Amino acid sequence: MRGVAIVYRWELAKLRHLKRTYLGLGMAVLVPVLFVIAVHIRHQHEHGGGPPFTDYVDRSGLAIPLIVLLFGAIWLFPLIAALVAGDIVAAEDHDGTLKTVLTRSLERWQLFLGKGLVAFTYACVATLLCGTVGVIAGSLQSGFHPLQSLSGTIVSAPRALMLVYVSMLVYLIPIAAIVCIGLLLSTITRNSAAAVVGTLMLSIISQLIGILPGLGSTQPYLISTQFNAWQGLLRTPIDTDPIVRAVWVSAIYAVISLGAAFIVFVRRDVAG
Amino acid sequence: MSDPGAPPIEVRGLVKRYGSLEAVAGVDLTVQAGDVYGYLGPNGAGKTTSLRMMLGLIAPTAGSVRLFGRDPVASVHALKGVAGFVEAPMFYPYMSAEENLRLLAAYDGDGAAGRIAEALDTVELADRRRDKVGGYSHGMRQRLGIAAALIRAPRLMLLDEPATGLDPAGMRDMRRLVRRLADSGITVLLSSHLLYEVEELCNRVAIIRRGRIVHEGEIAALKRSAGTVYRLRTSDDALARVVCGEQPGIGTVRVVGGHLEFAADELAVAPLSAALVQAGALIHELTPQTATLEDLFFSLTEPEDEAEPVAGPPGAHGGPEPLAEPEPAGEL
Numbered sequence: 001m002r003g004v005a006i007v008y009r010w011e012l013a014k015l016r017h018l019k020r021t022y023l024g025l026g027m028a029v030l031v032p033v034l035f036v037i038a039v040h041i042r043h044q045h046e047h048g049g050g051p052p053f054t055d056y057v058d059r060s061g062l063a064i065p066l067i068v069l070l071f072g073a074i075w076l077f078p079l080i081a082a083l084v085a086g087d088i089v090a091a092e093d094h095d096g097t098l099k100t101v102l103t104r105s106l107e108r109w110q111l112f113l114g115k116g117l118v119a120f121t122y123a124c125v126a127t128l129l130c131g132t133v134g135v136i137a138g139s140l141q142s143g144f145h146p147l148q149s150l151s152g153t154i155v156s157a158p159r160a161l162m163l164v165y166v167s168m169l170v171y172l173i174p175i176a177a178i179v180c181i182g183l184l185l186s187t188i189t190r191n192s193a194a195a196v197v198g199t200l201m202l203s204i205i206s207q208l209i210g211i212l213p214g215l216g217s218t219q220p221y222l223i224s225t226q227f228n229a230w231q232g233l234l235r236t237p238i239d240t241d242p243i244v245r246a247v248w249v250s251a252i253y254a255v256i257s258l259g260a261a262f263i264v265f266v267r268r269d270v271a272g
Numbered sequence: 273m274s275d276p277g278a279p280p281i282e283v284r285g286l287v288k289r290y291g292s293l294e295a296v297a298g299v300d301l302t303v304q305a306g307d308v309y310g311y312l313g314p315n316g317a318g319k320t321t322s323l324r325m326m327l328g329l330i331a332p333t334a335g336s337v338r339l340f341g342r343d344p345v346a347s348v349h350a351l352k353g354v355a356g357f358v359e360a361p362m363f364y365p366y367m368s369a370e371e372n373l374r375l376l377a378a379y380d381g382d383g384a385a386g387r388i389a390e391a392l393d394t395v396e397l398a399d400r401r402r403d404k405v406g407g408y409s410h411g412m413r414q415r416l417g418i419a420a421a422l423i424r425a426p427r428l429m430l431l432d433e434p435a436t437g438l439d440p441a442g443m444r445d446m447r448r449l450v451r452r453l454a455d456s457g458i459t460v461l462l463s464s465h466l467l468y469e470v471e472e473l474c475n476r477v478a479i480i481r482r483g484r485i486v487h488e489g490e491i492a493a494l495k496r497s498a499g500t501v502y503r504l505r506t507s508d509d510a511l512a513r514v515v516c517g518e519q520p521g522i523g524t525v526r527v528v529g530g531h532l533e534f535a536a537d538e539l540a541v542a543p544l545s546a547a548l549v550q551a552g553a554l555i556h557e558l559t560p561q562t563a564t565l566e567d568l569f570f571s572l573t574e575p576e577d578e579a580e581p582v583a584g585p586p587g588a589h590g591g592p593e594p595l596a597e598p599e600p601a602g603e604l
Contacts, residue, residue, distance in 0.1 A: 006378050006379065007379070009378075010375045010378060010379075013371075013375070014364060014366075014367070014375075017364075017366040017367060018366065095362060095364075095365075096359070096360070096362035097362045097363065097364060099324075099327075099329055099357075099358060099362070100357070100361065100362050100363065100376070100420070101376070101379060102328070102329060102348075103327050103328070103329065103351060103355075103356070103357070103358075104348070104351075104376055104379035104380050104424075105348060105349075105351065105352070105379060105380045105381055105382065105424075106348065106379050107347070107348050108348075267331075269324075269329065269330035269331060270324070270329045270330065271321075271324060271329070271330055
């Protein structure tokens with residue numbers, strides 16, 4: 001595994017040079033701030049009304065990261081996950097640097113695992129950064145107060161903070177699957193743009209399938225549905241069923257995508 | 273496991289097919305330790321595809337490659353002691369030359385990081401080592417490619433057209449660099465379509481055409497096998513032509529410009545000169561014209577009806593075998 005660790009370290013170093021790294025992290029910071037700004041403006045110019053979640057936000061700033069998780073599942077987090085996962089193999093292929101690194105002393109599986117781990121690390125960092133900015137900005141706007149759970153019970157602020165971070169960890173389960181899909185598209189398309197957009201499109205199509213009449217029975221098994229699993233944590237008592245389902249459904253998507261990407265990467269001809 | 277007695281490169285029956293296209297159609301070649309081995313062929317002949325298979329980047333459809341006895345397709349460990357690049361060497365443009373080399377050295381291990389400074393010195397990029405590679409000229413990237421190979425402390429280097437795209441000074445510098453590497457004991461496989469480069473640097477050559485090796489061996493032997501063409505001017509060329517036609521060992525005589533040309537064995541030329549004088553055709557010039565690698569290259573890689581004919585009856589000429597098939601050649 002030493003080879004994987006070496007690749008991991010250098011892939012992180014390469015990410016630090018790339019603008020898209022900061023584009024994704026910038027989005028992760030900007031979106032919760034925008035939510036807070038919207039809440040602040042509503043306070044100044046409106047009195048009552050607005051979307052249902054605004055009441056939660058008014059009562060506790062800790063609701064902001066949860067609102068971001070809810071709406072971010074539509075495109076924000078799939079896009080952030082795809083930004084690096086969709087690019088990390090395809091860009092090397094396109095730029096011709098893949099053949100450079102493949103003729104050194106590391107096996108292909110080591111390169112692939114190192115790249116995959118970096119793509120997942122990036123998605124984790126962006127998600128946790130987004131949530132943390134949401135916690136800070138939300139607390140500054142609405143205060144660090146107890147949070148009302150989805151069952152209507154009141155959760156103390158420290159426990160609510162813990163639940164916010166556990167929710168983010170649960171959120172990383174479908175994100176890992178999205179990363180694997182991004183890696184697969186990155187490996188087989190050899191085109192960064194196609195892989196990034198393709199990953200996002202698959203996520204959006206999954207949401208579309210979930211709302212189409214007649215296809216509702218597929219909903220529990222769609223990757224988009226698994227982004228809501230964290231909501232089980234905010235019920236009293238905690239509902240673990242959606243979390244368990246998120247684990248195995250996401251695992252199926254991840255294993256199939258990652259396995260296919262791995263086989264293609266290890267066995268394919270690098271002629272570019 | 274490495275076989276200590278195995279040659280640096282041993283290729284047997286190498287085939288690569290893409291659907292119905294046979295890019296490499298049964299290549300056999302052996303590069304011995306200490307060789308500077310030229311791998312010549314027109315564009316599209318299969319040179320780069322062969323090199324990719326030698327470096328394990330693509331898997332052969334059939335046949336085998338062994339580097340010091342090891343199979344590069346089975347494991348990257350076969351590349352221990354081997355370095356080089358296929359087509360243009362590529363680097364991360366947003367990183368400096370030194371950072372690129374540190375990345376590659378980390379992937380190499382085996383003390384490669386400690387050779388970075390020396391490698392940059394060798395290719396004369398030490399003073400530009402902190403510049404981003406994105407700002408490098410083509411020639412600087414080619415030299416950085418050599419440096420990236422050198423940090424592996426290779427015993428064998430595979431270089432794919434290292435001088436392509438360089439200006440004349442850059443090409444000269446690259447040739448000097450390859451010469452220095454060869455002089456230091458590194459075995460070099462040099463893929464090129466620059467004939468003078470191969471002629472100047474290499475001791476052995478393989479010529480590939482349409483995926484097949486049409487000649488492999490020492491350049492000197494190739495030239496010898498092509499025989500010698502003689503140039504003849506006399507006081508009566510019409511008479512001289514008749515005399516040549518009657519002499520054994522003299523090939524078909526052609527009129528080229530204001531003189532005659534024919535292929536012949538050296539032993540047949542002395543009786544010919546005597547016969548010419550006896551017939552009354554006084555000799556103004558009778559000189560051997562040594563074939564260049566370029567002549568031989570075209571005779572082996574171009575269709576017979578397009579190539580400069582090297583005339584002569586069987587036995588008198590003794591040209592290299594097998595001769596090129598009468599198929600259209602790729603663009604050179």
